[in-house]
Amino acid sequence: MSVPDAVVATPIFTSLQELDVERVRPNDQNPRLIFPPEEIEKLAESIENEGILVPIVVYPDGEEFVLIDGERRFRCAKILGLKKVPAVVTSPKSPRENLVQMFNIHLIREPWKDMPTAWALGRLIDDIKAETGREPNDGDLSNLTGLSRERISRYRHALTLSEEYQGYINDGTIPLNWFWELKRNVIEPMVRQRPKVAEEFGEEGITEAFVGKRLDGVITDTVSLRDVRPIINFAAKDADTSEDQESVLDGTLRDLITDPNQTIEDAYQDSVQIMVEADKLERRTGNMVTSFQRLLTRVRTDDEREHVVSIGKAFIERLKQVLR
Numbered sequence: 001m002s003v004p005d006a007v008v009a010t011p012i013f014t015s016l017q018e019l020d021v022e023r024v025r026p027n028d029q030n031p032r033l034i035f036p037p038e039e040i041e042k043l044a045e046s047i048e049n050e051g052i053l054v055p056i057v058v059y060p061d062g063e064e065f066v067l068i069d070g071e072r073r074f075r076c077a078k079i080l081g082l083k084k085v086p087a088v089v090t091s092p093k094s095p096r097e098n099l100v101q102m103f104n105i106h107l108i109r110e111p112w113k114d115m116p117t118a119w120a121l122g123r124l125i126d127d128i129k130a131e132t133g134r135e136p137n138d139g140d141l142s143n144l145t146g147l148s149r150e151r152i153s154r155y156r157h158a159l160t161l162s163e164e165y166q167g168y169i170n171d172g173t174i175p176l177n178w179f180w181e182l183k184r185n186v187i188e189p190m191v192r193q194r195p196k197v198a199e200e201f202g203e204e205g206i207t208e209a210f211v212g213k214r215l216d217g218v219i220t221d222t223v224s225l226r227d228v229r230p231i232i233n234f235a236a237k238d239a240d241t242s243e244d245q246e247s248v249l250d251g252t253l254r255d256l257i258t259d260p261n262q263t264i265e266d267a268y269q270d271s272v273q274i275m276v277e278a279d280k281l282e283r284r285t286g287n288m289v290t291s292f293q294r295l296l297t298r299v300r301t302d303d304e305r306e307h308v309v310s311i312g313k314a315f316i317e318r319l320k321q322v323l324r
Contacts, residue, residue, distance in 0.1 A: 015088070015089050016055060016086065016087070016088055016089075017086075017087055017089050018084045018085070018086055018087070019058070019065055019084065019085055019086075019087045019089075020083065020084060021074070021077050021078060021082055021083060021084065021085050023063065023064050023065055024056070024058060024064070024065050024066075024067060024074055024085065024087070025064055025065070025066060025067070026066075026067050026071055026074070027066050027067045027068060027071070027098070027102070029095065029098050029099055029102070029120070029123070035071070035072060035075065039072065040072060040075055040076060040079070043072055043073065043076050044076040044079050044080055047073065047076045047077070047080060048080055052073055052076075052077065052082075052085060052086055054070070054073070055070070055085075055086040055087050055088045056069060056070030056071075056073055056074055056085060056086070056087045056088070057069035057070060057087070057088045057090065058087050058088070058089055058090070059089065059090045059091065059092050059093045059098075060089060060092055061092065065087065065089065066093075066098075068090065068093075068098070068101055068102055069102070070087075073085070094127075095123075095127055096124060096127040096128065096131065099120055099123060099124045099127070100124065100144050100145065102120070103120070103124075103144070103145040103146060103147070113170070114154075114155070114158065114169055114170075114175070114176040115158060115166055115169045115170035115176070116170070117147075117155055118155035118156075118158040118159055118166075118176075119159075121141065121145070121147075121152065121155045121156070121159070122159045124141070124144070124145070125141070128140070138152045138153060138156075154176060154177075154180050155176075157179065157180060157183055158176055158179065161179060165179065165207075165211065168211075173215070174211070174214055174215075175222065177222050178214065178222045178225070181222050181223075181225040181226065182207065182210055182225055185225045185226045185228055185229045186206065186210065186225055186228045186229070186232075187203055187206055187207065189229050189232045189233070190206065190232055190253065191203070193232050193233065193235070193236040194232055194235055194236060194239075194250060194253060196245075196250075197250055197253050197254060200254070201257050205257070206257055209256075209257045209258070209260075210225075210257075212260060213260065213263075216260065218260065218261060218262075218263055219263070219264060224264045224265065225264065227264050227265070227267075227268040228253075228256065228264060228267075228268075230268070230272050230275075230276050231249055231252055231253060231256075231267065231268065231271055231272050232253065234247075234249055234271075234272045234275060235247040235249035235250055235252075235253060249271055249272070252267050252270070252271045255267065292308065292312055295308045296308055296309075
């Protein structure tokens with residue numbers, strides 16, 4: 001989908017100049033919030049020896065210039081007491097154009113952290129809504145920022161989380177991917193397939209329970225959240241055959257929410273692991289039969305046919321031994 005004209009950034013005109021360091025100021029829209037001292041020290045040492053090899057990027061604002069790219073180089077220049085800094089000067093920017101250009105410069109070279117990126121995306125969405133009267137869709141934002149639609153969906157989800165949870169993402173306590181997996185593999189399927197259970201606790205209650213388990217070390221990784229989905233799936237199938245539309249597996253789901261010590265691994269192993277593995281086995285055996293059928297239609301000689309048949313018979317004999 002093409003981006004509406006009102007959403008497209010204006011052309012960028014550039015010139016290379018040597019600017020007084022004192023005339024350059026940081027960009028208060030920069031989503032990069034953390035500048036580790038060890039990175040600054042290492043870069044300052046390099047600049048002291050080699051100079052600034054890559055110009056900073058700025059746009060004019062009155063008598064000053066606002067940084068779009070190169071804040072670490074700018075900080076190093078000030079630390080080293082440099083009077084001048086090489087700069088690519090672009091045309092003046094609206095707040096929206098400012099954000100769009102920073103997205104396209106930074107995310108190609110060195111991605112921002114998840115939560116600062118989400119906050120920047122939120123500001124961009126607000127700016128576009130103010131200018132166009134409508135909220136941009138994921139395609140619009142992808143075209144503007146260079147982010148994939150999948151990442152945009154994740155960042156938009158991050159913006160719906162509480163400040164507390166956003167703080168966990170920002171300080172690295174819980175990664176954004178964990179909240180995304182919780183949404184995709186626990187909350188959404190539960191709301192869709194086991195609405196009664198979901199209504200008992202609400203999305204916030206379910207999130208709070210699982211976040212608590214993560215903070216307490218009961219859930220230690222992100223991938224394990226995917227094991228909740230088959231419990232929900234089998235609960236829905238089981239309920240279809242039940243007169244009261246309840247499943248014994250609903251109790252397992254409730255325990256996962258209410259029992260702070262109940263692990264996903266234990267719940268999965270005690271409830272649906274055998275059924276999940278059996279379903280996988282059934283698909284594999286079906287694929288094996290199809291493979292034998294395909295090979296037997298392609299054999300050209302009696303020897304080739306005998307070889308394929310012998311493999312099948314040997315497998316049958318081995319299987320008989322297992323099933324005794």
